[in-house]
Amino acid sequence: MATQTTASCTGSTLLQPISEIINLPLDQVNFVAGQLFALLMALWFRIYLHPSKTSPFIRHVVATLLGFYLALFCFGWYSLHFLVQSGLSYSVIVFAGLENMHRYCFMVTLGYLILCQITRVYVFDYGMYSADFTGPMMVITQKITSLAFEIHDGLTKRDAQLNPSQKYLAIRRMPSLLEYLSYNCNFMGILAGPTCSYNDYVAFIEGTCYQPRHQENANGKENGKYKQSEPSPKNDVISKLCTCAISLAIYLSLCKLIPVEHSIDDDFVNSTPFYLQVLYLYLAMLALRPKYYFVWTLADAINNAAGFGFNGYNKDGSPRWDLISNLRILDIEFATSFKMFLDNWNIQTALWLKRVCYERCPINPTAATFLLSAMWHGVYPGYYLTFLTGIAMTMAARAVRHNIRPHFMVSDSYKCIYDVITWAWTQVAISYTVMPFVLLAVGPSLKFYRSWYFCVHLLCLLVVVALPVKLIPKAKEQHDGLQDNQTDHNSTDNNCNQKDKAT
Numbered sequence: 001m002a003t004q005t006t007a008s009c010t011g012s013t014l015l016q017p018i019s020e021i022i023n024l025p026l027d028q029v030n031f032v033a034g035q036l037f038a039l040l041m042a043l044w045f046r047i048y049l050h051p052s053k054t055s056p057f058i059r060h061v062v063a064t065l066l067g068f069y070l071a072l073f074c075f076g077w078y079s080l081h082f083l084v085q086s087g088l089s090y091s092v093i094v095f096a097g098l099e100n101m102h103r104y105c106f107m108v109t110l111g112y113l114i115l116c117q118i119t120r121v122y123v124f125d126y127g128m129y130s131a132d133f134t135g136p137m138m139v140i141t142q143k144i145t146s147l148a149f150e151i152h153d154g155l156t157k158r159d160a161q162l163n164p165s166q167k168y169l170a171i172r173r174m175p176s177l178l179e180y181l182s183y184n185c186n187f188m189g190i191l192a193g194p195t196c197s198y199n200d201y202v203a204f205i206e207g208t209c210y211q212p213r214h215q216e217n218a219n220g221k222e223n224g225k226y227k228q229s230e231p232s233p234k235n236d237v238i239s240k241l242c243t244c245a246i247s248l249a250i251y252l253s254l255c256k257l258i259p260v261e262h263s264i265d266d267d268f269v270n271s272t273p274f275y276l277q278v279l280y281l282y283l284a285m286l287a288l289r290p291k292y293y294f295v296w297t298l299a300d301a302i303n304n305a306a307g308f309g310f311n312g313y314n315k316d317g318s319p320r321w322d323l324i325s326n327l328r329i330l331d332i333e334f335a336t337s338f339k340m341f342l343d344n345w346n347i348q349t350a351l352w353l354k355r356v357c358y359e360r361c362p363i364n365p366t367a368a369t370f371l372l373s374a375m376w377h378g379v380y381p382g383y384y385l386t387f388l389t390g391i392a393m394t395m396a397a398r399a400v401r402h403n404i405r406p407h408f409m410v411s412d413s414y415k416c417i418y419d420v421i422t423w424a425w426t427q428v429a430i431s432y433t434v435m436p437f438v439l440l441a442v443g444p445s446l447k448f449y450r451s452w453y454f455c456v457h458l459l460c461l462l463v464v465v466a467l468p469v470k471l472i473p474k475a476k477e478q479h480d481g482l483q484d485n486q487t488d489h490n491s492t493d494n495n496c497n498q499k500d501k502a503t
Contacts, residue, residue, distance in 0.1 A: 010076035010133075027132070030074045031191060035298050038187050041066055042306035050307075051207025059205050060178050066187035071136065074191060078133035082140060085112045086184050089144045090177065098156050105148035106356070110375065113141045117378045138376060139193035140184050142352045147171070147183070147198050149356055165355070169197050188306050192299040194326045194348040196308075204308040231319035233304040240301035243329070247290035247297065254287035260438050269451045277451075278428060285431040288438065289332070296326040296346075324348060336422040338397040341430055349373075367391055382436035382445050389433045389457065396460035399467040432456045 011030045019026040049059055071079035092105045117134050146169075153162055154170035162170060175183070175198065183201050203209040210230050262268055263281050272280070303309045304321045311323035328344040335341035342350065353369050361368040374387040408418035432452070436445035449457070 010078050011072075011074045012076075027074070034070045034074050034191055035302065038066075038070060038191070038302050039298075039305055041187055042302050046305065046307040051205075056202075056206045057178070060182040063186040063188070063205070064178070064182045067182075067185040067190040070187055070190050071185070075133040075136075081112075081116055081133060081137060082185060082190075085109060085137060085140060086144065086181060088112060089148070090180055093148055093151065094174070098152060102145075102148040102152040106145050109141050109144045109148075113137050114375060114379065121379050134378070135192070136190055139189060139195050141376065142193075142195040142349065143184050143198075145356050146195065146352060147175070147180075149360075150198060151175075163359070166359075169199060169355070171198055188303045188308060189299065192295050194296065194299060194303075194324050195352055196324045196348070200323065201308070204306075209308070209310055230307075231310060231313075233307065233309070233319075233321050236319075236321040237301050237305050240297050240304070244294050244298045244301065247293040251287070251290040251294065255291070258284045258287045260284045260288060260435070261444075263435070264439070264444055264448045264451065281431045281435070282427050285434065285438075286333075293327065293329055300325050334423065335426050335430075336419045337401065337426055338393050338429055341426055349376075366394060370394075377437075380440040381442040382438070382440040385436035385442070385445050386434055389436075392457060392460040392464070393429055393433055395469075396463040399463050399469045402469055403467045429456060 011027060013026065015029050015033055016026055019029045022029070045059075045062065049062060051059070068079070071082055089105050089109045092108050093101055096104050113134065116137060120132060120134055150166075150169045150171045151174065153166050154172045155174075157170075159167055179202065182205070183198055186201075189196070200209065203211075258280070263277065263284060268280075269277070300309065303324060309321045309323045309325070311320040313319055326346055326348050328347075331344040332341060335344065353373055357372045358365045358369045370387045370391050374384045377383045405418065408414045433456075435448050439445045439448065
């Protein structure tokens with residue numbers, strides 16, 4: 001397996017012997033090695049290039065150069081695409097008019113990403129689901145488009161035209177080229193993200209991220225720096241690294257034991273009772289998710305180790321390091337609704353979709369958000385089948401929540417029964433929905449749905465037709481549709497509210 005994928009890896013071949021020993025593709029070995037190197041550099045960066053010891057300029061330069069090195073190590077000459085995409089978009093930001101700059105930048109950045117994805121999938125290695133150069137470009141696309149909208153909000157709109165989150169995120173001056181490249185390509189997030197707001201990243205570089213957001217000026221100001229107790233991320237980093245180790249062990253132990261592709265095997269489908277097929281699908285998806293837990297939790301730990309990700313304090317006084325966390329594992333595994341699952345999965349991408357699409361789209365923001373998510377993920381047909389199914393699932397879930405849930409809220413025992421039923425249904429619905437996302441191609445995806453007789457699609461259609469859902473104005477829809485997100489996303493919204501009070 002490793003030798004088969006070595007030829008397609010354009011990055012360093014230094015670790016090829018290790019790749020052959022552990023029988024994993026070289027590009028994946030390079031990715032993990034690169035992230036471990038980034039973790040060590042993050043510790044060094046926090047201790048020896050602390051804001052109290054060096055200038056923001058040096059921190060920007062070092063973060064950018066280390067990011068370019070990791071990109072070259074993992075992707076070779078393909079990493080030039082990161083610079084081309086960033087350069088094209090920065091030219092649009094600088095030279096296009098502020099009124100339409102964000103739209104042009106969005107089209108150029110997303111268009112270049114899709115072009116690279118088409119080339120990678122249909123020209124080079126269709127079906128190779130491994131580490132690839134378009135993965136970092138997806139995060140860079142999020143950062144560039146967010147930056148463009150935030151500059152547009154900060155330089156063309158009055159505060160009265162912005163919601164609290166947009167006020168906090170708004171950028172009041174044009175970033176320099178160094179700041180722009182550091183934000184997009186820093187070593188902490190170049191390989192696996194997660195995305196973050198430009199203002200939060202600059203506060204981290206300048207050493208003001210520990211400054212209380214509710215105070216305009218803090219006591220003890222010295223040489224432009226705030227003398228405050230700086231919380232240590234040590235405990236959170238260790239906890240997240242332990243989560244990474246457990247997730248990786250579970251994935252490597254179960255991924256080959258319970259392969260997802262077995263769900264469409266003819267002998268399995270013909271000889272297995274339907275309820276066992278449902279159970280197998282759930283277990284196969286359960287065994288697949290730790291791969292994402294490993295990647296995203298490790299990325300979060302790297303940022304925390306560098307001192308990025310501080311999000312205030314809990315009620316017991318312990319520091320929170322979840323400003324840019326990308327998932328909440330327990331909330332995912334015990335989700336009792338389709339929306340609750342999505343709210344806790346790939347959180348920063350959900351925030352990006354909310355800020356650049358859902359809050360700004362004048363017509364059917366839900367469908368537009370799912371479509372943008374599919375286009376951003378790639379050009380495999382399975383992605384579009386998944387997100388089209390997701391629209392139906394979301395509409396059906398809303399209908400059930402509005403019409404059936406109130407009848408179970410009369411007592412704790414009824415609510416417990418409702419939670420158990422909705423948990424089981426959510427896990428089945430999620431597994432059913434994302435199956436094409438894993439299978440990638442149209443043929444296997446439709447084969448799976450046919451083996452289930454499209455029963456979940458038909459059930460969703462029946463629910464939407466049979467259960468009325470009151471049409472509501474777009475502003476109210478955004479409030480209701482995102483109300484549960486506020487707890488998940490309050491890292492930014494609370495900050496902006498506190499900043500408003502200070503102003």
